[in-house]
Amino acid sequence: MGQLLSIIAHILMYCSLLFQQRMAALHRLRQCHPTGTAISHLHTSSRAPAKQHYKMLVLGGGSGGIAMSARMKRMLGAENVAVVEPSEMHYYQPIWTLVGAGAKSVASSGRPTASIMPSGVKWVKSRVQEISPDTNTVRTEDGTEISYEYLIVALGLQLHYEKIKGLPEALEHPKIGSNYSVETVEKTWKALQNFKEGNAVFTFPNTPVKCPGAPQKIMYLSDDFLRKTGKRANANVIYNTSLPVLFGIKKYADSLWQIVKSRDLQVNLRHNLIEVRADKQEAVFENLDNPGETKVIEFEMLHVAPPMGPCSVLKDSPLADQAGWLDVDKDCLQHKRYPNVFGIGDCTNLPTAKTAAAVGSAILESTLRYDGYSSCPLVTSYNTVVLAEFDYNGQPLETFPINQAKERRVMYHMKADLMPYLYWHGFLRGLWGGPEPYRKLLHLGMK
Incomplete structure (x- = not known):
């Protein structure tokens, strides 16, 4: 029974990896910005209106981009949201470790992007070529210019x-x-x-x-x-x-x-x-x-x-820090210079591990800040996993009242068998809460 409870609790936690960060961004879209800039005073373009305009423009159709666009659809309406993503296929990359070891097939890791794009949301099938935050515009490789009120950058990183x-x-x-x-x-x-x-x-x-x-x-x-x-x-x-x-x-x-x-x-x-x-x-x-x-x-x-690094279009834009990563506030995920720009995922300069858990675990409550929570299920054999969970300070931030540094079979089955299904059917749709409530429950209210 103990293992069953652990499985259920961990499913709830991992199904919601993106929700907390998305909700933090949603909250800040509704509230005043940390920079003190009101929504009505955000950067506006002095040029003629672009051919396409959206209240919310999402750059990148990976895990963060798709899940965020699903949340924004419910908040703003599908007709007000667009996603720029060139790839025809979307992959659940965490399973590639098991594909490389013969435990899963590569076919099981991918689905057509069209099948996971939120219905009604505009899918711009092109690559981002230029980001101009001073004029609130983005230009794609096919020459399309898109203007926005808010921008979410979820461009991931580049393999070299x-x-x-x-x-x-x-x-x-x-x-x-x-x-x-x-x-x-x-x-x-x-x-x-x-x-x-x-x-x-x-x-x-x-x-x-x-x-x-x-x-x-x-x-x-x-x-x-x-x-x-x-x-x-x-x-x-x-x-x-x-x-x-x-x-x-x-x-x-x-x-x-x-x-x-x-x-x-x-x-x-x-x-x-x-x-x-x-x-x-x-x-x-x-x-x-x-x-x-x-x-x-x-x-x-x-x-x-x-070797890996920031994608060139981000690195060459005003949104980048000196190293080329998206320059966001580590507590609220808002850009440090452009208050209508938010970041999510591997493209950001957050001082935490670049994992799916880090993408999704910013804190919802307005009185709290994202603590840098990240998770890394370390697969140590074909039936065991060491579940590492930690914060910005490099301190363990574990969900279960057990020693998660110990190899456990139940954690392997969670990663290999349950999470892929729940990723496609819940994770990308932005329907789940994050690990914080379950951590408090399992630790009797203590962090």
């Missing part, structure tokens, strides 16, 4: 495989894969299946990344697969990370180090992948603590988490 020498062409090699792209995630599984003996190498780049636990999740799954298939004795499983720690939150890092040691996994901190020589099956790493010092590792299998 090209920043590692030799990697783009190396991804054609059968022994190399990456779970971060729909084009390469199945290659991970094929490389794992075809593994014979030698080094299985997994990398973490020297940049911010979405789902920072993912690069090591596939390491644990690969280790489990090699054990199940009798190949582990002839394999060296190596995780080279640019970070100075295995995981950023000590409580979970301590648990992961125990797993690493018990399974004889080799972890090298501050090692950054700079080159892939596919023809020689060699990966070149730089020692970040001693710049210029490199090490060459031969591999039988290589999984690469690529």
Whole structure:
């Protein structure tokens, strides 16, 4: 019964990952802005009206953009909301870890964008080319100019495989894969299946990344697969990370180090992948603590988490900070200079992990602030997960009154079996509340 209650409570929490942040934005659209600027005094265009105009314009049709547009439809009416998104397919990316390990199919991760776009909301099937917040306009690649009263930026981030020498062409090699792209995630599984003996190498780049636990999740799954298939004795499983720690939150890092040691996994901190020589099956790493010092590792299998960064259209816009990320207030998700602009998801400069949970967990009540809540279900085998939950300060912010640093089978089934269904049928529709009420309930009102 205890496990059943945990499943139910966790479903309620994870089904609502986007709701809290969306509602925080909704609240602030109705209330005064932190900058003290009234709605009637927002930036207005001095140019002729654009051909298309919407009260609410959403840039990006990923998880945050779709769920936010669903909420805005109910608030403003479908005819007043538009979403700019070029992709014909929408993917539930958290499941790609399991796709790369053969536990799920890539087909199960995607659906046509048309099927998840809120009915009646205008879908602009083009890519954003220019954002002009001083005139409240956006221009798309097909030349369409759209003006807005409010803007929600949900553009995600950009993968940069090209920043590692030799990697783009190396991804054609059968022994190399990456779970971060729909084009390469199945290659991970094929490389794992075809593994014979030698080094299985997994990398973490020297940049911010979405789902920072993912690069090591596939390491644990690969280790489990090699054990199940009798190949582990002839394999060296190596995780080279640019970070100075295995995981950023000590409580979970301590648990992961125990797993690493018990399974004889080799972890090298501050090692950054700079080159892939596919023809020689060699990966070149730089020692970040001693710049210029490199090490060459031969591999039988290589999984690469690529460098990542803000998308170019955002980086080149007035909305970006010095690093190119959307410059928002970390407490209320409102842009620091343009009060009619809000941010959501991986494109923002929020000082928290770039995960789906971070997208969705801003606090609803006007008297409270978003505390940076984020969650990372660390898959450690084909039937266990360590559920990491934490805040801006790097402190555990757990939903259940149990030790979530412990590997648990029930958390694996929640991630693998229940969440994909609920993502498509509830999460994207913006119908659910966030983890805070359930956390208080399970902790008898205490945080």
